[in-house]
Amino acid sequence: MRPFSRRDFLKLSTLIPVGAILSPLLKNLVSSKVGGQAGSPANIIVVLFDAMSARNLSVYGYPRNTAPNLMRFADRSNVYHSHNSAGNFTVPGTTSLLTGLYPWTHRAINEAGLMTREFIGRNIFRSMGGQYKRLAYAQNLYAGFILSQFDRDIDVYFPPDSFNTASGIVGNRFPNDFPSAYRSFDDFLFKFDKESSKPASASLIFGTIERLLFLRRLADAKNTNSQEFPLGLPGDDNYPIYYRLEDVFDGLISDIRNIKTPTFAYFHLFPPHEPYRPSKEFFVKFFDTYMPPVKPEHPMSHGISQPALNSHRRRYDEYIAYADSQFGRLLDAIEQAGLFENSIVVVTGDHGEFFERGEQGHATPLLYDPVIHVPLMISTPGQNKRNDIHDPTNSVDVLPTLLHLTNQPVPDWREGALLPGLGGTFDPQRSMFSMDAKLNPAFAPFRSATIAMRKGAYKLIYYLGYTGDYNDTYELYNLETDIEEMDNLYAKETTIASQMKAELLEALHTANSHFKG
Amino acid sequence: MFMTLKNRLPALSQILSIFGVIALLLYGWTLLWFFWKLPSWEYFMNLGEIATQVAYMMATNLLESLTVLFLMLFLCAVLPAKWFKDFFLSSGASLAILSLGYMMYFSSHIASNDDNYPTNMVRLVPLAGLLILLLAYFTARVGFMRRLLEGLADRAMIFSYIFLPAGLVSLLVVIVRNIL
Numbered sequence: 001m002r003p004f005s006r007r008d009f010l011k012l013s014t015l016i017p018v019g020a021i022l023s024p025l026l027k028n029l030v031s032s033k034v035g036g037q038a039g040s041p042a043n044i045i046v047v048l049f050d051a052m053s054a055r056n057l058s059v060y061g062y063p064r065n066t067a068p069n070l071m072r073f074a075d076r077s078n079v080y081h082s083h084n085s086a087g088n089f090t091v092p093g094t095t096s097l098l099t100g101l102y103p104w105t106h107r108a109i110n111e112a113g114l115m116t117r118e119f120i121g122r123n124i125f126r127s128m129g130g131q132y133k134r135l136a137y138a139q140n141l142y143a144g145f146i147l148s149q150f151d152r153d154i155d156v157y158f159p160p161d162s163f164n165t166a167s168g169i170v171g172n173r174f175p176n177d178f179p180s181a182y183r184s185f186d187d188f189l190f191k192f193d194k195e196s197s198k199p200a201s202a203s204l205i206f207g208t209i210e211r212l213l214f215l216r217r218l219a220d221a222k223n224t225n226s227q228e229f230p231l232g233l234p235g236d237d238n239y240p241i242y243y244r245l246e247d248v249f250d251g252l253i254s255d256i257r258n259i260k261t262p263t264f265a266y267f268h269l270f271p272p273h274e275p276y277r278p279s280k281e282f283f284v285k286f287f288d289t290y291m292p293p294v295k296p297e298h299p300m301s302h303g304i305s306q307p308a309l310n311s312h313r314r315r316y317d318e319y320i321a322y323a324d325s326q327f328g329r330l331l332d333a334i335e336q337a338g339l340f341e342n343s344i345v346v347v348t349g350d351h352g353e354f355f356e357r358g359e360q361g362h363a364t365p366l367l368y369d370p371v372i373h374v375p376l377m378i379s380t381p382g383q384n385k386r387n388d389i390h391d392p393t394n395s396v397d398v399l400p401t402l403l404h405l406t407n408q409p410v411p412d413w414r415e416g417a418l419l420p421g422l423g424g425t426f427d428p429q430r431s432m433f434s435m436d437a438k439l440n441p442a443f444a445p446f447r448s449a450t451i452a453m454r455k456g457a458y459k460l461i462y463y464l465g466y467t468g469d470y471n472d473t474y475e476l477y478n479l480e481t482d483i484e485e486m487d488n489l490y491a492k493e494t495t496i497a498s499q500m501k502a503e504l505l506e507a508l509h510t511a512n513s514h515f516k517g
Numbered sequence: 518m519f520m521t522l523k524n525r526l527p528a529l530s531q532i533l534s535i536f537g538v539i540a541l542l543l544y545g546w547t548l549l550w551f552f553w554k555l556p557s558w559e560y561f562m563n564l565g566e567i568a569t570q571v572a573y574m575m576a577t578n579l580l581e582s583l584t585v586l587f588l589m590l591f592l593c594a595v596l597p598a599k600w601f602k603d604f605f606l607s608s609g610a611s612l613a614i615l616s617l618g619y620m621m622y623f624s625s626h627i628a629s630n631d632d633n634y635p636t637n638m639v640r641l642v643p644l645a646g647l648l649i650l651l652l653a654y655f656t657a658r659v660g661f662m663r664r665l666l667e668g669l670a671d672r673a674m675i676f677s678y679i680f681l682p683a684g685l686v687s688l689l690v691v692i693v694r695n696i697l
Contacts, residue, residue, distance in 0.1 A: 113561040177694040180566070184573035188554055189547070192628045199628035202550035202574075204543055204617065205581040208624040212639070215627070219634040232631065240632070442561040 041131065041262045041406045042381050043343035047330070048097070048266070049323060050090060050140050051273040051362055053352030054083065055370040056317055059377075063290050066320040069328030073347060075386050076340065076379050078421050082392045082479070083376035084454060085351045088436045089363040090142040093350035093374075093395065094268065098124050098146065100399030100414035103435050104511035107442040111363070112142055112187055115149055116442065122413055124399045125153035128264045129408065135255065137162060138268035139248065141169070141186060141239045143350070147268075148179035161241055163251030165233060166221040168214030168240035186239060194237065214240050227280065231315070234277040236270060245271060245279075249326040253333040261342060268350070271323040274361065278318035282325070286317045292356065293484050298366055300463075300470050301358030313355040342381050344405055346398070349374035365436050367452040367461055368485050372434040378422060380405065391426035392454050393419055394433070431455045431503055440465075445512035453504045457481070460490075460500040464508075474501060525594045527605035530674070535589060535609040537673035540582045540680040542617040547578055572690040579684025585613065600654065607657035607666040610673075615649040 054060045059071045060081060086096035087103050095101070095108035095115050099122050103109050107116040125134045137158035138144045144160045151157065159178075161167035170190050171182030185191075189203040190210050201207025218233075221242060225233055228244070235242035252267055259265065278285070292313060294306055304312075327347075334340060353362050354370035362371050376393065378401075396416030403410050404423045418424030437449035448465035457480040463473045476490040476497050490497050526532070551574060558567055589609055593602045601608050623642075627635040656662040 107561070110557070110561045112557075114566075117563065174695055176696065177691075180569045180573065180694065183566075184570055184577075188550070188570065189574060189577055193554075194628070198625045200550075200621070200624040202547050202554075203577050203581065204546050204620050204624060205584060206577060208620060208627070211624075211627065212635075215632060215634040218632055235632075242632075441559070 040342075041408075043259060043262055043339060044128070044132075044264045044346070044402055044406065045256070045259075045334070045339070045343055046264075046266045046346040046348070047327070048094075048268045049272060049347075049349050049375075050143075050268065050270050051351060051353045052320065052323075052349035052375060053354065053370045054081075054349070054373045054375045055352065055354075056313075056320060057375055060375065064286050064288070064317050066286075066317050067324040067327075069324045069331055070347065070375065070377070072328070073331055073345075073379065074377055076383050077345075077347075077377040078380070078383075078387045078389060078419075080376035080378075080393050080419065081388060081390045083348075083374055083394070084372045084392070084432065084434050084452075085349065085374045085395045086432075086434050087395075088351050088367055088371050088434065089438070090140050090350050091146065092435070092437075094138075094140075094143045095146050097348070097350060097395045097398055098150070098266070100124070100396045100411075100416045102396060102415050102433055102511075103437060104433075104446060104508070105415060108146060109435075109437040109440060109442055111438055112145060113438075113442060115146060119413075120149050121153075122411070123150045123153060124266075124402065125150050125264065127399065127403055127408070127411060128406075132262050132264040133260060135263060135265040136268075137252070137255075137266070139241065139243070139270040140236070140268060140273070141182070141241070143268045145179070145182060145187075147266075148182055151179060158251075158255075160239070163248040164241055164243045165225070165247060166214070166218040166240075166242045168210060168217075170210065191239070211240075218242055229277055229279055230283045231277045232275075234271060234319075235275065236273075237275055241270070243270075245323060245326045249329055252330055256330065256333050256339065257337055259337070259339065269323070272316060272319040272353070274316075274353075276312070276315035276319040278315070278322040282318045282322040284318070285321055286314050293486075295356045295484070295486065297358035299468070300365055300466065302360075303358045304360050305358075309355040309358075309360055312360050316353060316355070340379065340381070340383075343379075344381065344402065345379040346402070347375060347377045348395070348398070350395075363436075363438065365450040365463065365466065367434055367436060367450050369459075369479065369483060372452065376419075378419070380422070387421055389419075389421045391420045392432060392456070394454070396432075397424070428456045431500075431507070433507065443515065445515045446508060451504060451508065453500060453507075454479075455500060455503075458489075458496055458500060459485075460497070460504055462501075462504055462508075476500070522594065525598070525602065526590055527593060527602055527609075531605050531609070531670075532586070532590070533677045534606060534670040534674045535613060536582060536586050536681070537676040538610045538613045538670055539585045539617070540578070540684075541673050541676045542613065543581050543585070544575075544578045544676070544680050546617075546621060547574055569690075569694070572687040572694075575680075575684050575687030576691045578680070579688055582680070582684070585617070589613070604657040604663070606670045607663045608653050610666040610670040611656045611662075612649065612653035615652055616646075619645055619649060 056062050057067045058065045059074045085093040087093035091108045091113045092103035095106050099106050134154050135156045136147050136154045138147050141160050159172040161169040170185035171178050174181035190207040192199040233242045351362050352371045352373050397419050400410045400414045400416050401419040401422050404418050420426045432454045434452045437446050439448045440446050451462045453460045457478050459477050459479055461475040463470050474490050475488045477485045
């Protein structure tokens with residue numbers, strides 16, 4: 001054997017820098033928690049249904065069989081039974097999910113609002129890093145406004161009118177400046193603002209012409225699809241977007257089939273958001289004897305009658321069933337593409353919807369369970385068993401958990417924790433928040449808001465700054481024994497009430513302390 | 518050919534006056550909506566973002582105003598001078614006010630919650646257009662109306678000097694934002 005010479009030593013030493021370069025890759029190969037193929041990180045596919053309340057899903061015990069395909073997905077997922085969104089409408093709910101921050105921090109709190117500029121870099125797309133190909137699609141333009149703030153961190157962006165039947169979105173035609181162009185054209189110049197007493201286009205010539213051309217396209221689409229959709233084509237009340245869910249899911253399935261590992265894909269679907277327009281197959285599916293519990297009318301509600309609420313609920317359930325049927329096709333496509341083996345698949349909602357106490361919808365100051373209780377199901381690579389988790393969780397927990405699962409650093413700035421069962425453990429002392437502050441300026445302390453604080457079994461709701469009798473009012477419920485929130489314990493369990501109140505006010509004070517006024 | 522075309526067009530001062538009338542109506546309409554929208558924007562947009570919205574707004578209004586003006590100049594070029602060019606200040610002002618006024622009415626009445634195509638309103642557009650042209654023709658020939666319209670157009674010229682440069686700067690901002 002030849003002796004180990006000085007020359008051999010020098011040759012070997014050249015491998016030191018090579019080793020230094022390769023070591024992170026090797027580390028990834030060895031310790032990746034849920035890696036995909038041969039050490040590459042797992043894909044992440046997030047499917048978000050807008051305005052989907054967990055309380056109306058059969059997978060969470062709802063009496064109507066609204067979501068058999070979500071049930072099928074649950075059989076291979078971690079199913080979170082007490083998962084709340086941090087916000088009660090698209091803007092705060094979506095932003096909290098994508099940033100891991102509460103609305104009082106990220107400040108996307110107004111309808112069509114935006115995230116505070118200093119925190120734009122704190123988003124899940126940037127956190128996933130350059131190793132991922134990052135796709136984003138939001139059918140809801142409010143979510144599109146938020147995604148447009150993250151445009152530097154998104155590699156492929158599908159605008160809100162992708163896969164639509166008829167639409168009149170203009171901002172997409174300005175790819176280099178679409179955040180501003182969306183806002184200018186689609187939310188202002190060309191928008192027929194139905195909130196106005198006399199909706200008209202702010203751009204008198206081009207806006208009106210564009211509107212007429214859109215209505216012509218829509219009339220053709222309605223004629224073609226009138227048999228299939230007895231209540232009209234599904235669409236968005238605020239923006240000119242109309243679609244058949246079959247087409248939308250065809251588009252997503254095509255994207256899914258073309259996924260190259262590793263990909264982070266965020267699909268924000270508009271259904272089952274109002275207007276509830278199921279296809280013929282699901283229309284009148286739930287003309288049944290089911291009667292939801294009748295609850296007393298809330299002083300801040302619009303006083304909608306119980307029969308009207310039941311009717312809205314039935315349509316909503318039918319629309320969920322329609323969306324679920326298409327989700328089933330997506331599930332099949334994911335399965336056929338073998339993506340369940342190397343992907344984390346997340347199904348969730350940005351906020352819920354409710355039909356009780358004289359109120360319907362979600363953009364309400366009433367933060368009862370159906371408004372903020374959203375589905376969360378996470379399937380990890382190769383998972384084939386259902387794992388039910390009943391501990392309370394919040395949408396701010398999703399970002400740190402996904403980063404942890406893909407073996408990436410969890411940033412210090414996140415306000416969420418790792419989800420139980422996926423790296424985290426239940427902490428009974430942890431408080432979680434959901435809030436509605438849409439009447440509050442984003443650049444000022446909260447003076448008008450509803451804040452719900454969840455701690456263990458208890459939920460405290462604080463109504464702040466409203467005119468009338470409901471100003472500065474608290475409600476306390478034990479959700480383990482009273483999920484319907486019928487028995488207000490605030491005056492009965494005074495010790496818990498005062499402890500939680502002090503903690504909530506302290507948290508609010510801390511959040512407000514960053515703002516003058 | 519250039520001279521022939523120039524002969525068929527009104528004087529620059531008259532064109533500027535009519536542009537002022539058009540700009541007053543189009544920019545004014547958009548500004549009304551802008552001030553309706555502004556309080557909500559102030560809730561979540563900073564000054565720079567609002568300024569960008571203003572730039573898009575002004576640039577769009579400029580292109581709209583020029584479109585309407587060029588349509589009028591086209592009419593001037595193709596119609597006999599006695600019909601339109603010789604009365605450009607009054608006819609033009611009348612045509613701008615009537616047609617844009619009708620556009621405002623039309624725009625405010627085509628919205629519906631179920632987004633239906635306004636078939637009946639669209640059917641009436643040719644008739645309304647003809648009526649507007651006739652009214653513009655005759656109002657310019659009634660002495661009192663003619664003086665009123667010419668006075669208005671004269672005074673509206675100031676808006677050309679405000680909105681034209683503002684629109685051009687805004688258009689430049691929009692172009693730069695979309696190139697960079």
